[in-house]
Amino acid sequence: MSQKGTINVAVENIFPLIKKFLYSDHEIFLRELISNATDATLKLQHLARIGEAKVELGEQQIEVKIDKEAKTLHIIDQGLGMTEDEVQKYINEVAFSGAEEFLEKYKDTAKDSGIIGHFGLGFYSAFMVADKVDIITKSFKDEPAVHWSCDGSPNYTIEPADKTDFGTEIVLHISDDELEFLEESRITELLNKYNKFMPVPIKFGMKTETLPKPDDAKEEDPAPTQEVDNIINNPNPAWTKQPADLEDQDYKNFYRELYPMQFEEPLFNIHLNVDYPFNLTGILYFPKMTQDLNVQKDRIQLYQNQVYVTDNVEGIVPEFLTMLRGVIDSPDIPLNVSRSYLQADGAVKKISSYITRKVADKLKSLFNEDRAAFEEKWNDIKIVIEYGMLSEEKFFEKADKFALYPTVNGSYYTWDELIEKIKPTQTDKDDKTVVLYTSNREAQHSYVNAASDKGYEVLLLDSPIVSHLMQKLESSKENVSFVRVDADHIDNLIKKDEDQISKLSDEEKESLQKTITDTISDASYTVQVEAMSSDSAPFIITQPEFMRRMKEMQATGGGGGMMGFGNMPDMYNLVVNANHDLIQEIFNSKSDEKKASLIKQSVDLAKLSQGLLKGEALTDFVKRSYDLIK
Numbered sequence: 108m109s110q111k112g113t114i115n116v117a118v119e120n121i122f123p124l125i126k127k128f129l130y131s132d133h134e135i136f137l138r139e140l141i142s143n144a145t146d147a148t149l150k151l152q153h154l155a156r157i158g159e160a161k162v163e164l165g166e167q168q169i170e171v172k173i174d175k176e177a178k179t180l181h182i183i184d185q186g187l188g189m190t191e192d193e194v195q196k197y198i199n200e201v202a203f204s205g206a207e208e209f210l211e212k213y214k215d216t217a218k219d220s221g222i223i224g225h226f227g228l229g230f231y232s233a234f235m236v237a238d239k240v241d242i243i244t245k246s247f248k249d250e251p252a253v254h255w256s257c258d259g260s261p262n263y264t265i266e267p268a269d270k271t272d273f274g275t276e277i278v279l280h281i282s283d284d285e286l287e288f289l290e291e292s293r294i295t296e297l298l299n300k301y302n303k304f305m306p307v308p309i310k311f312g313m314k315t316e317t318l319p320k321p322d323d324a325k326e327e328d329p330a331p332t333q334e335v336d337n338i339i340n341n342p343n344p345a346w347t348k349q350p351a352d353l354e355d356q357d358y359k360n361f362y363r364e365l366y367p368m369q370f371e372e373p374l375f376n377i378h379l380n381v382d383y384p385f386n387l388t389g390i391l392y393f394p395k396m397t398q399d400l401n402v403q404k405d406r407i408q409l410y411q412n413q414v415y416v417t418d419n420v421e422g423i424v425p426e427f428l429t430m431l432r433g434v435i436d437s438p439d440i441p442l443n444v445s446r447s448y449l450q451a452d453g454a455v456k457k458i459s460s461y462i463t464r465k466v467a468d469k470l471k472s473l474f475n476e477d478r479a480a481f482e483e484k485w486n487d488i489k490i491v492i493e494y495g496m497l498s499e500e501k502f503f504e505k506a507d508k509f510a511l512y513p514t515v516n517g518s519y520y521t522w523d524e525l526i527e528k529i530k531p532t533q534t535d536k537d538d539k540t541v542v543l544y545t546s547n548r549e550a551q552h553s554y555v556n557a558a559s560d561k562g563y564e565v566l567l568l569d570s571p572i573v574s575h576l577m578q579k580l581e582s583s584k585e586n587v588s589f590v591r592v593d594a595d596h597i598d599n600l601i602k603k604d605e606d607q608i609s610k611l612s613d614e615e616k617e618s619l620q621k622t623i624t625d626t627i628s629d630a631s632y633t634v635q636v637e638a639m640s641s642d643s644a645p646f647i648i649t650q651p652e653f654m655r656r657m658k659e660m661q662a663t664g665g666g667g668g669m670m671g672f673g674n675m676p677d678m679y680n681l682v683v684n685a686n687h688d689l690i691q692e693i694f695n696s697k698s699d700e701k702k703a704s705l706i707k708q709s710v711d712l713a714k715l716s717q718g719l720l721k722g723e724a725l726t727d728f729v730k731r732s733y734d735l736i737k
């Protein structure tokens with residue numbers, strides 16, 4: 108008997124609202140309907156397993172079909188189906204109240220764009236793309252099939268149907284302004300985006316498969332082919348398996364599956380698997396990291412029970428780990444809330460700290476198991492680790508055992524090893540241990556040499572955020588300071604008590620200082636006459652650590668950099684070695700002209716060695732040098 112009914116009075120508002128609010132995200136209807144079909148299939152499998160459903164289950168699948176002529180899109184499952192009463196209850200009442208609840212929530216978060224695609228709007232999302240929706244369903248229970256139909260108005264019809272197999276077919280009569288959803292390529296794209304790893308096989312059309320040639324086939328015979336179902340998903344992706352059942356190659360293959368356009372192999376992976384106090388599985392990969400911190404295209408993907416949700420995991424995964432790749436699957440992450448709420452949510456906080464801990468533990472075990480291999484990877488992973496040390500206190504503590512400090516000679520020290528090694532030689536008169544480093548061994552070559560000659564260890568620290576990390580280490584470790592090799596002349600980098608005897612008196616130094624300052628007449632240089640070893644260079648340009656680091660920190664952003672330093676001009680010290688023969692010559696020279704020309708030429712040489720001589724000054728210098736030697 109055919110019946111008519113009215114869904115609910117308030118529903119009159121709902122369809123236009125669905126269309127309006129969800130305008131940009133119409134495509135999620137397919138994910139919602141396939142999720143329902145998957146649930147129905149898994150529920151029936153469960154009922155059969157526990158003996159409540161007396162049915163023979165074959166290889167169950169879900170089929171998606173396009174009928175271009177009829178302008179319909181079909182989603183067909185072999186799940187538990189619905190009786191007429193159930194259609195009344197679940198579709199007319201439950202599904203509707205779900206949609207209403209959704210709209211209630213959505214109104215409050217309308218400003219928080221980006222979250223919309225994460226809502227489970229459910230069955231009614233079909234009306235975003237269809238003028239009319241049919242449900243033809245037969246329950247696994249021995250009851251007649253029913254046909255429900257609704258054209259988007261609050262009125263529906265329900266009548267008997269002649270379907271004989273259990274399961275449900277949803278027919279969407281695609282509206283004229285949504286015809287893209289009748290295109291095979293568009294549906295393929297959506298299935299690949301949202302359903303690639305769903306747990307029930309999804310068939311979309313047929314494909315041709317090449318079979319092996321029979322033994323007696325001739326060389327020129329074409330290989331036989333056959334038409335098979337085109338299954339678009341992998342129902343058993345690697346992250347749903349136990350780590351013990353997976354080989355290294357399986358992880359690599361899965362990486363390929365996730366990012367088909369990614370040709371670089373991952374460095375290593377971390378399998379996440381926890382069921383208490385929250386449910387979470389997943390695999391994270393460390394990709395090869397380069398210096399540029401650009402946002403990457405291949406990002407961590409978030410799934411809920413194998414249904415793709417988003418690749419924006421901000422707030423769920425700690426920020427420093429968003430540079431990784433891979434998959435996280437958790438039914439416990441609330442998605443129908445705004446991101447700011449997400450960050451305050453207790454379960455999400457626990458998830459985030461669990462992930463941090465797992466990553467730290469994995470790094471620690473890689474370090475312990477094969478230190479040489481870990482050192483080899485260091486350059487590619489250091490940005491993530493250094494960034495983590497800066498942003499997560501817990502990670503900072505754990506990383507102390509495996510974060511490495513490489514030297515220009517190719518040794519890699521942990522923090523404790525480094526301090527033990529340099530403490531005897533690099534502790535200054537105030538009992539501070541001075542860690543020397545270079546950010547660019549080519550550009551700072553002569554300074555690195557001077558330090559190495561003195562028996563000092565020089566670290567090579569060249570990540571973009573390293574100035575922030577040094578600041579952090581200086582404040583959390585006792586009595587250490589970082590100094591770049593060109594921050595001062597060698598005798599001053601690590602101040603010891605041994606004073607050099609000066610060949611010039613204090614007054615003589617002062618007068619020389621004035622002469623040089625007047626001659627170079629450049630406010631960005633502070634002239635400093637010092638008694639140094641006569642072997643050291645006569646003029647050395649240095650850049651004081653503090654100012655330079657503050658400027659760098661401001662340039663790379665984040666907390667710590669002091670306001671205002673970014674706009675300051677670069678400031679240098681011009682260190683003059685009072686004990687060098689050339690300085691003696693300049694000082695004793697009777698002719699002012701000679702003095703000036705010696706000073707100019709030598710200061711230009713010092714600038715040249717620091718890469719600071721450019722443009723017109725460089726041209727003048729070259730010309731002057733030719734004049735001198737001709």
Ligand SMILES: Nc1ncnc2c1ncn2[C@@H]1O[C@H](COP(=O)(O)OP(=O)(O)OP(=O)(O)O)[C@@H](O)[C@H]1O
Binds near residue numbers: 186205
């Ligand atoms: N393909 C199907 N087979 C059997 N029952 C279905 C099917 N699709 C929907 N249903 C029934 O209709 C109900 C409502 O579906 P709807 O998608 O609106 O909400 P939901 O699946 O419960 O929640 P969600 O908002 O997460 O999608 C389901 O709970 C289920 O009982």
